[in-house]
Amino acid sequence: MSEPNPYPAVPFGDWDGSPAAARAMQQTLASQVRLQDDFPPLRLIAGVDVGFEEGGSITRAAAVLLDADTLELVGSSLARIPTNMPYIPGLLSFRELPAVLQALAELPAVPDLIFSDGHGIAHPRRLGIAAHLGVVTGLPTIGVAKKLLTGEHDELDLMRGAQVELRDKKTGEMIGYVLRSKDKVRPLIISPGNRVSIATAPELVKRYLTRYRLPEPTRLADRLASRREEKAAARRMAGNA
DNA sequence: GCGACAG
DNA sequence: ATCTTGTCGC
Numbered sequence: 244m245s246e247p248n249p250y251p252a253v254p255f256g257d258w259d260g261s262p263a264a265a266r267a268m269q270q271t272l273a274s275q276v277r278l279q280d281d282f283p284p285l286r287l288i289a290g291v292d293v294g295f296e297e298g299g300s301i302t303r304a305a306a307v308l309l310d311a312d313t314l315e316l317v318g319s320s321l322a323r324i325p326t327n328m329p330y331i332p333g334l335l336s337f338r339e340l341p342a343v344l345q346a347l348a349e350l351p352a353v354p355d356l357i358f359s360d361g362h363g364i365a366h367p368r369r370l371g372i373a374a375h376l377g378v379v380t381g382l383p384t385i386g387v388a389k390k391l392l393t394g395e396h397d398e399l400d401l402m403r404g405a406q407v408e409l410r411d412k413k414t415g416e417m418i419g420y421v422l423r424s425k426d427k428v429r430p431l432i433i434s435p436g437n438r439v440s441i442a443t444a445p446e447l448v449k450r451y452l453t454r455y456r457l458p459e460p461t462r463l464a465d466r467l468a469s470r471r472e473e474k475a476a477a478r479r480m481a482g483n484a
Numbered sequence: 485g486c487g488a489c490a491g
Numbered sequence: 492a493t494c495t496t497g498t499c500g501c
Contacts, residue, residue: 372491388491391489
């Protein structure tokens with residue numbers, strides 16, 4: 244029995260490669276984002292993140308699949324493809340999504356929810372990488388970013404669990420939450436990508452937090468994508484040699 | 485024109 | 492993101 248493949252080969256149809264065309268495409272895709280809670284009882288959740296090799300010429304995406312109740316690692320995958328464009332603030336998904344989709348397609352099952360590194364709708368045109376990923380796959384997604392891209396918010400308490408609203412600086416519309424995931428650490432910026440409401444997004448992130456700053460799906464994907472242990476091991480070898 | 489700017 | 496050692500604080 245095979246599951247339908249929700250992962251398109253290319254997350255942007257015919258794109259001429261220009262930043263202007265990418266921004267126009269974001270406007271269209273953003274209108275397809277659904278911000279109502281519409282996800283099944285969570286059984287399998289995924290985390291995705293991207294890293295680079297060879298000075299940036301190779302894009303490396305990691306995807307991890309976890310049991311939503313026990314957080315046990317059910318599967319993981321790595322995809323390495325040539326990097327096709329430089330990093331441009333606001334156009335991150337056009338650079339990283341191809342590799343992310345390939346990594347997701349290699350997981351043993353389709354997740355009920357995906358935690359993505361980067362923003363969801365907390366983006367200038369409301370289409371951060373998590374929202375873009377959600378629209379092209381049709382799956383529920385949440386963006387977990389380590390830094391602010393756009394929007395403004397009040398100060399928030401230093402204790403774990405503290406959170407404040409993130410709103411568009413110009414229109415005042417809600418676009419996410421700023422959440423302190425651990426005592427006295429830089430807060431995370433949480434915004435829905437697709438099929439999750441703004442209010443539910445931080446609740447789901449909190450559900451999967453353990454002792455670290457990042458929720459477990461994101462933390463594990465981050466480790467794989469950035470080659471945490473490989474680098475640490477290589478470094479110690481050089482030092483002890 | 486100036487400042488900001490996910491990964 | 493990535494390059495990189497030791498160091499300050501909980």
